[in-house]
Amino acid sequence: MKTHRIIIDTDPGFDDMVSILLAFASPELELLGICAVAGNVPLEDTARNALRVCELAGRTDVPVFMGCAGPLLRDQVFGKYANSGGLGGDLLPEPALRCAEGHAVDHIVKAARDAAARGETITICAHAPLTNVAMACLMGGEEFVRGVERIIIMGGAFEALGNRVPWAEFNVYADPHAAAVVFASKIPVTLFPLDATFQGLLTPERLDRIRAVSGRVGEVMEKLLKIYDRNDVARYGQEGGPLHDPMVPAFLLRPELFETVPAWVGVETANPESAGHTYCDFFGKLGRKPNCDVVRRVDSDGFFALVTERLAAYGPTQRGETQ
Ligand code: BDR
Ligand code: CA
Numbered sequence: 001m002k003t004h005r006i007i008i009d010t011d012p013g014f015d016d017m018v019s020i021l022l023a024f025a026s027p028e029l030e031l032l033g034i035c036a037v038a039g040n041v042p043l044e045d046t047a048r049n050a051l052r053v054c055e056l057a058g059r060t061d062v063p064v065f066m067g068c069a070g071p072l073l074r075d076q077v078f079g080k081y082a083n084s085g086g087l088g089g090d091l092l093p094e095p096a097l098r099c100a101e102g103h104a105v106d107h108i109v110k111a112a113r114d115a116a117a118r119g120e121t122i123t124i125c126a127h128a129p130l131t132n133v134a135m136a137c138l139m140g141g142e143e144f145v146r147g148v149e150r151i152i153i154m155g156g157a158f159e160a161l162g163n164r165v166p167w168a169e170f171n172v173y174a175d176p177h178a179a180a181v182v183f184a185s186k187i188p189v190t191l192f193p194l195d196a197t198f199q200g201l202l203t204p205e206r207l208d209r210i211r212a213v214s215g216r217v218g219e220v221m222e223k224l225l226k227i228y229d230r231n232d233v234a235r236y237g238q239e240g241g242p243l244h245d246p247m248v249p250a251f252l253l254r255p256e257l258f259e260t261v262p263a264w265v266g267v268e269t270a271n272p273e274s275a276g277h278t279y280c281d282f283f284g285k286l287g288r289k290p291n292c293d294v295v296r297r298v299d300s301d302g303f304f305a306l307v308t309e310r311l312a313a314y315g316p317t318q319r320g321e322t323q
Contacts, residue, residue, distance in 0.1 A: 004123050004149075004252050005030045005115065007108055009067070010245070011039025011128035012049035013079070013086050014224050018307070019127055019245035020050070021217055024057045025313040026253055032111050032122060034064045035104035039128040039174055040079035041086035043069040046128070049087040051095035056220065057314065060097050067104030067132035071175035074275060079170060081228050088227045091220065108136040112147030121149035123252065126182075127245035129171050130155065134178035137185040150188045152248045155179060156265065156278035158294075160194035165276070169194050173276030176269045183265055189292045191265060192247050193278065196258070196295035200247065201240035202230070206304045213312040246307055247298065254306055259297035262290035 006029050010016045023029045034054070036047035043066060050064045070076045079086070100107075108124065115122045126133050133151060136144065155171040156179070157163070164170040172179045183189065207225065211218035230241020251258055264286060268277040280294055 001028055003028050003030060005032055005120070006123045006125050006249070006252070007032050007035060007111060009035045009037060009104070009108070009124060009126040009128055009132050010050060011037055011041070011046040011086070012053060013040040013046070013128075013245070014228055015243050015245040016040070016127055017049070017053045017087060018221065018243060019125070019249055020053045021057055021314070022246045022307060022310050023125070023249045024059045024062075025310040026249065028253055029249060031062045033100070033107050034062060035067050035108060035132050036064060037067040037104065037128045037132045038069050038076065039171065041082050042078070043067070045086050047099055048095060051097045051099065052087060052092040055095050055097055056092060056217065063100035064097070065102060065104035065107045066099050068135060071129060071131055072134060072177040074176065077164070077174050080164060084227060088224050091223055091227070104132050105135040105139065108132060109140040109144050112136070112140060112144045114147070116143050116147030121147055123149050124151045125248045126151055127154035127171065127248050129174035130178035130182050131175045134175070134181035137181055137187070145185065145187055148187045150190060151182060152190045152192070152251055153182070154192045154197065154244050154248050156191055156267070157194035158278065158280045160198050163194060167274050168276030169278070172267055172278055176267050176276040179267045179278070180269055183267065183291050190251060190260060190295065191292040192244070192251075192295045194242070196298050197242045197244040197247055198236065199298040200243055200300040200303050201236055201238065202243040203238065203240035206240070206308075210308050210311055213308060213315045215315040217311055217314040243307075247303065250303055250306055254302065257299040257302045257306070258295050260293040260295050263292060263294050264288040264290050265292045265294065
């Protein structure tokens with residue numbers, strides 16, 4: 001079994017929660033920490049929600065760090081559902097667990113440098129605005145770069161156009177300058193744009209299958225989806241909504257579910273009317289060296305089979321008995 005030492009950079013968030021739960025339930029992934037950043041909701045709420053997810057999973061051993069409270073340069077924007085606290089208000093109890101000492105950026109830098117010193121690497125799973133990750137790239141130097149095998153990012157949109165605004169995907173829109181720093185970092189990047197994540201809709205049937213095996217976790221997912229209705233039949237052509245973020249750890253677990261192409265990706269930072277717009281040189285028109293492996297195709301049945309199988313770890317252990 002190939003194992004990966006990972007850091008999750010996140011702004012929970014419904015699909016962030018599912019991604020963290022998927023990682024916890026996967027013995028191939030050793031979680032070195034969860035780094036919260038402002039995004040869907042303010043930093044205090046993303047950190048509190050990350051702690052709630054750890055408690056929901058019974059994984060209070062994994063440290064949660066607070067990171068950057070706002071984007072590098074642009075005015076702050078939050079997600080569409082910011083007014084309901086990111087994880088359904090008080091649906092999950094106020095956590096007793098507290099954040100670890102220290103700043104998330106320092107933790108990311110240290111974890112990578114320590115790995116490099118041992119001749120090893122870590123992987124950064126980033127599914128939030130890239131502020132923490134960009135700061136780590138800016139502060140970390142050569143040793144940091146050597147210690148990071150890959151950054152897997154949920155962000156950007158090409159053919160799919162935008163979500164939070166018509167021209168941009170939320171994670172890049174919320175901090176376009178941070179995305180530009182990470183794309184220029186020379187660290188290998190795998191990018192899941194909306195084009196890819198829209199291929200994996202969480203349909204009512206798929207949710208039913210998860211709900212049937214995953215106990216309290218499935219119950220929470222179902223309740224959250226009642227609060228944050230993600231259906232958009234006009235856009236997706238069917239019932240259901242995207243489950244963006246868990247594709248990031250899923251890529252480490254089952255890379256064969258995802259087809260990627262190397263390409264150069266850029267991001268608009270200057271014009272406020274189009275900031276966060278991403279563009280991809282799929283046909284090599286610019287002659288630039290690719291800076292990303294862009295996910296083009298997703299085996300969505302395979303992806304949901306994986307998510308369902310792993311989330312079953314939170315479900316009934318025996319007939320009639322729940323964990
Ligand atoms: C991304 O934005 C957030 O709202 C989601 O958690 C996901 O990371 C999708 O654009
Ligand atoms: Ca997210």
